[in-house]
Amino acid sequence: MKRLAPYVYFVVCCGLALSQTKTDRKSLREKVITFPELTTSSWVKLHPNESMDLSAATVCLRFYTDQLTTSCLFSLATPSHPQDFSLSADSKHYMMYIHSAPIPFKGLSLKINQWNSVCATWDATSGLAQMFVNEAASIRKMVGPKVSFKGAPVITLGQYQTLYDGGFQQSSIFTGFISDVHVHKEVLTARQIKTYIEAKIKYKLGDYINWHNLKYTIAGSAQVEEKQHVTYAKDEPI
Numbered sequence: 189m190k191r192l193a194p195y196v197y198f199v200v201c202c203g204l205a206l207s208q209t210k211t212d213r214k215s216l217r218e219k220v221i222t223f224p225e226l227t228t229s230s231w232v233k234l235h236p237n238e239s240m241d242l243s244a245a246t247v248c249l250r251f252y253t254d255q256l257t258t259s260c261l262f263s264l265a266t267p268s269h270p271q272d273f274s275l276s277a278d279s280k281h282y283m284m285y286i287h288s289a290p291i292p293f294k295g296l297s298l299k300i301n302q303w304n305s306v307c308a309t310w311d312a313t314s315g316l317a318q319m320f321v322n323e324a325a326s327i328r329k330m331v332g333p334k335v336s337f338k339g340a341p342v343i344t345l346g347q348y349q350t351l352y353d354g355g356f357q358q359s360s361i362f363t364g365f366i367s368d369v370h371v372h373k374e375v376l377t378a379r380q381i382k383t384y385i386e387a388k389i390k391y392k393l394g395d396y397i398n399w400h401n402l403k404y405t406i407a408g409s410a411q412v413e414e415k416q417h418v419t420y421a422k423d424e425p426i
């Protein structure tokens with residue numbers, strides 16, 4: 189009986205783990221990920237095909253929330269930095285982190301119970317960051333050491349990573365919907381970003397993370413749902 193105990197424990201643990209997390213590769217076109225609870229046990233990880241060696245990047249996504257407190261939309265950790273490229277928002281400003289250095293962007297809109305479209309760019313040559321939110325472009329700000337993104341990243345949606353492949357910060361959990369996440373290996377032009385923000389049919393899909401061909405792991409109460417089932421079409425970006 190004594191010898192059986194560890195085995196039983198193992199089966200119970202793995203059974204629980206399997207029922208709670210699921211890895212898949214599919215197109216999430218016209219889909220959203222719903223984050224219904226303020227809990228660190230609900231999360232989504234995105235798995236790129238390759239490790240990072242990028243001197244520039246653009247992250248674009250759309251989110252929909254009623255949360256006014258800080259919420260982390262996108263968190264990319266590498267072995268060198270838990271916030272190598274991350275985005276969070278609250279009612280007053282957007283925050284971008286490059287190589288774990290934070291930079292705030294003020295005066296950009298956060299519409300409650302409507303889709304918000306966000307793109308953030310950074311390039312190691314100039315060290316300049318810029319954000320585009322709905323109809324406005326931010327100014328360009330210097331942030332982070334001018335070095336490339338390197339290593340195998342851990343990318344999460346809706347949770348702020350406190351360590352590389354470690355825990356999540358309770359105070360930064362996102363609730364709402366996230367959709368159309370694309371990561372590009374370059375700084376997109378303002379025109380390319382405008383096409384994405386206006387949700388035109390032929391916007392450029394990510395060549396590092398592509399929402400239309402995505403490998404992801406989903407855990408807890410986070411779930412994939414049809415965009416048209418959970419939000420009205422009239423609330424789409426113009």
Ligand SMILES: *[C@@H]1O[C@H](CO)[C@@H](O)[C@H](O)[C@H]1NC(C)=O
Pocket residue numbers: 237394395396397398401
């Ligand atoms: C990742 O690899 C898959 C399978 O080979 C491919 O279909 C997909 O387009 C790749 N994703 C990106 C972003 O290049």
